[in-house]
Amino acid sequence: MKQTDTFYLIDGHALAYRAFFGMKSARFQTRQGIPTGAVYGFSRIIFELIRKQKPHLLAVCFDTKDPTHRHEAYDAYKGHRKPAPDDLVLQFPYIEKMVRSLGIPVYRQSGFEADDLLGTLACKASAQGYQVRILSGDRDLFQLIDDNIRILIPSRDNSGFDSFGATEVAAKYGYTPEQVIDFKALAGDASDNIPGVKGIGEKSALTLLKDFGNLNQIYEKIDQVPSKWQQKLITGREDAFLSQSLATIVIDMPVEVDPKNCQLSEPNMEDLLGLLHELEFNSLQKELPSVLAEFQENGQDIEILETLTESQLLRPDVEIVSDLERVKSLAEALRQQPFAFDTETTGLDSLNTHLVGISLAYQQDDKIVSFYLPVGHALITDLDRVLPLEESLAILKPVFEATDCPKFAHNAKFDMHVLFQYGIQVQGLQDDTMLMDYMIQPESRHGLKEMTLSYLQLEMQPITDLIGKGRKQITMDQVQIEEAAVYAAADAVATLKLQQKLTTEIKDEAVERLYREIEVPLISVLATIEQNGVKLDIDFLKNLSQDLDLQLREIEATVMEVAGENFNLNSPQQLSKILFENLNLPTKGIKKNKTGAYSTDVKTLEKLQPFNPVIDKILDYRQLAKLKSTYVDALPLLVNPKTGRLHTTFNQSVAATGRLSSSDPNLQNIPIRTELGRQMRKAFIVRSPEYSLVSCDYSQIELRLLAHFSEDPYFIAAFQAGVDIHTQTAKEIFNLESLEDVSSEMRRIAKTTNFGIVYGQTTYGLARTLNIPNAEAAKIISRFKERYLGIENFMQATLDLARTQGYVETLFQRRRNLEDINNPNRGLREFAERMAINSPIQGSASDLIKLAMIRIQNWIEVEKLPIQMLLQVHDELVFEIPSNELETYLPEIQRQMEEVYTLKVPLKVDIHSGSNWMEAK
Secondary structure (H helix, E strand, O other): OOHHHEEEEEEHHHHHHHHHHHHHHHOOEOOOOOEOHHHHHHHHHHHHHHHHHOOOEEEEEOOOOOOOHHHHHOOOOOOOOOOOOHHHHOOHHHHHHHHHHOOOOEEOOOOOOHHHHHHHHHHHHHHOOOEEEEEOOOHHHHHHOOOOEEEEEEOOOOOOEEEEOHHHHHHHHOOOHHHHHHHHHHHOEOOOOEOOOOOOOHHHHHHHHHHHOOHHHHHHOHHHOOHHHHHHHHHOHHHHHHHHHHHOOOOOOOOOOOHHHHEOOOOOHHHHHHHHHHOOOHHHHHHHHHHHHHHHHOOOOOOOOOOHHHHOEOOOOEEEOOOHHHHHHHHHHHOOOOEEEEEEEOOOOOOOOOEEEEEEEEEEOOEEEEEEEEOOOOOHHHHHHOOOHHHHHHHHHHHHHOOOOOEEEOOHHHHHHHHHOOOOOOOOEEEEHHHHHHHHOOOOOOOHHHHHHHHHOOEOOOOHHHHOOHHHOOOHHHOOHHHHHHHHHHHHHHHHHHHHHHHHHOOOHHHHHHHHHHHHHHHHHHHHHHHHOEEEOHHHHHHHHHHHHHHHHHHHHHHHHHHOOOOOOOOHHHHHHHHHHHOOOOOOOOOEOOOOOEOOOHHHHHHHHHHOOHHHHHHHHHHHHHHHHHHHOOHHHHEOOOOOOEOOEEEOOOOOOOOOEEEOOOHHHOOOOOHHHHHHHOOEEOOOOOEEEEEEEEOOHHHHHHHHHHOOHHHHHHHHHOOOHHHHHHHHHOOOOOHHHOOHHHHHHHHHHHHHHHOOOOHHHHHHHHOOOHHHHHHHHHHHHHHOHHHHHHHHHHHHHHHHHOEEEOOOOOEEEOOOOOOOOHHHHHHHHHHHHHHHHHHHHHHHHHHHHHHHHHHHHHHOOOOEEEEEEOOEEEEEEEHHHHHHHHHHHHHHHHOOOOOOOOOOEEEEEEOEHHHHO
8 A cells, every 4th residue: 555545634632632641740841831741742643653654645633612513412512521721722822833834734624523524534535545544542533444444543652553443443442433433322421421321331332232233223122122221221212312423423524625635745844943942842853854754755845954963063163272382372362251161071970080171162253262172082093182181281270260260161060070180179150051041940951962952953962972882882081082172162162152142041130149149159169068078987887788688687587477478578569469469458549550560669558557567567678778778888889989088969950949959879868867867877977086077957947937938926936035846836736834734745746747837738648647537637737727827828828929920939039930830630739839838948948058058168268267068968067177176166157057147036056066977966
């Protein structure tokens, strides 16, 4: 069969809905916040169709907003169906733009559904001898299947299309294409609100059609119908034939169709590329050459841009600097204007890698000039062009360390660390383009290549083009200088271009102030902290690992004994069999995973705790095993062999709240409430006995911020009087006479309630945390809200404002966008509501500790003090200070932290010291 004899029809609305819900969890949106998941999913399906099916004749059918003949026949038709989600409605115009830019004809007609258009076009084309393929997700269209018409449905794994003819429909669903209409006439269709016959379900409908063939035969032989259905059918006769009419697709609409007019025509390249850029579909743009190739195969007179990607590839002209005299003249030129810089290295561990080259770029009149300094290339053929490392860096050191010489970088900390290894302390950093993008759109990805394509419409060469992948991968020093120079210069040029572009994008004064006063100064502070590192007690960790091994084996033995057989406790599938088959634990409300086995995740195990004590052992096993693998065994492997210390990486551009996160290792996730978590802190030790580790922890900073924001008089009074806020809350919610009447258990409940309020915890969540009935939790929350009316009013006002403007702000006007604050989906909406309450508080706490870090580090550097800031974890700063000077410096650190900002309640910092982190807590 020739493709020229096959007519492809696309069910536009059905695929749009399918794409919307399929992509919803990915939360696609542009940097301006325009939702794009449905457009992206729809476009991927179209691209896949063009590539795999190679259609020559193609058209798309869409619904209209107007009522159809079915609504006239039955008022309730689709009456219960909710309106399309707002996020999807916003995307329909973009979906149609995508279709039209590809040159695909669009059909729609008032008074009819897309199904009717599809049916009419398909049947008329079939009558003319064409093979027809309808791409949809709607089983209603199975009624159109005949020798020439098949239905294509995107496969679940999005790898292709499942093709349905009569045989496939009968095998999977139990009815023939001719019986589809009558099946709906009997069983109804809840999605379209087609009533069917009351009391007749899908199984009954299948049996009746199998025995009698069709609806007319059923009623002609009604006396032969089994009694259990007979009266229902007699009573529901009118509904049956009404439903039959509603389910019937019109195949004779007054639409003239000539498939030859639906040839896959020349795309409008300007519109297509413009749309892909507007929607930031970088990956789809990369796929265009393979999609456009099909247009060429279809014989269209179109100039296929075989070098589409190449024509947009950023390949700057670069000067390779190969002698020291040129390095000197370049250094002098760099002192005259701002410049962008980037480093090429042999690895990704910025504090344990070798410098291969430095790329530089600056604006010269109306063009950007770029340079590459090869200082570490190892190929024999390149050695005569490699600059002497020490001499070159000695020339550049004054430039990089000049505070009055503005510099730009992307992910500047990496390059600062690389140069730090060679004795250069980068100063004068004016902009980090990664952070600039984070300030504009916190929820986006901030990679240099993604940003360059999104903002500048320029593709950047993948590093794998130079160093390869997998076992054959080489390091950058093995790449020829000519190739490395172009690649490296592109990084510097892209950074400079982005800096120029993003400077105009940061228009909001509050965002600019946050960026300039907090985020940029913080870069060098974090760089210093990371370079300082912290010493680990390796022997302690080895012994702890052995102890954990013993505990894990003991737990494993206990679980095996209860199970009655040996199995792999780390295998979810094997554990599922033990719990739900061997131990016969209840499965009601337990979800199954992809393999068909019942889930054994943490939430499931917590549900099962009341039914068998072995669940506690399994949960203990998992916690111990995770801590052992993630920290106890992993931390020693992360110690830098050059420094003998552990150097974590702090991430400024990850959390949308503004919170810092850490990685390699993630110190934020070390549990502090368990004994083992506390023991873990014992492994972080001082460099020598003459020093102390000092923990400076903001006391209840989020609750103090809650008091500040809410202006609740009781909360404010308690903090101003220095009363323990949890004890005060316990007194209020338990209606006690005095603070002395509060027991430790009451205080625990009050503490959980206080922090639960900050995090927007629900009644169910509080009940689960405290292990109390929902009714009791509801009473506690009710008493809290009655007593602290200021907090309740603040929370309500915050939610109202968030629903109106779509975002909330911190003390320093750091904005958190809340796309789902008005979402009809309850789960998504309630999550956004919790974020609305928590983000101003958590984000403000983050901003305050960042300010404190900046001020304290500046004080340390100006005064040249023997103090090192080592860690920032949540609301805590950790320092290393000579023990004999603690009394000299701690009061000033405490003062600076407590006076960093004036709230309506005092900030309080708890300070403890010791020879290790556990002692300091």
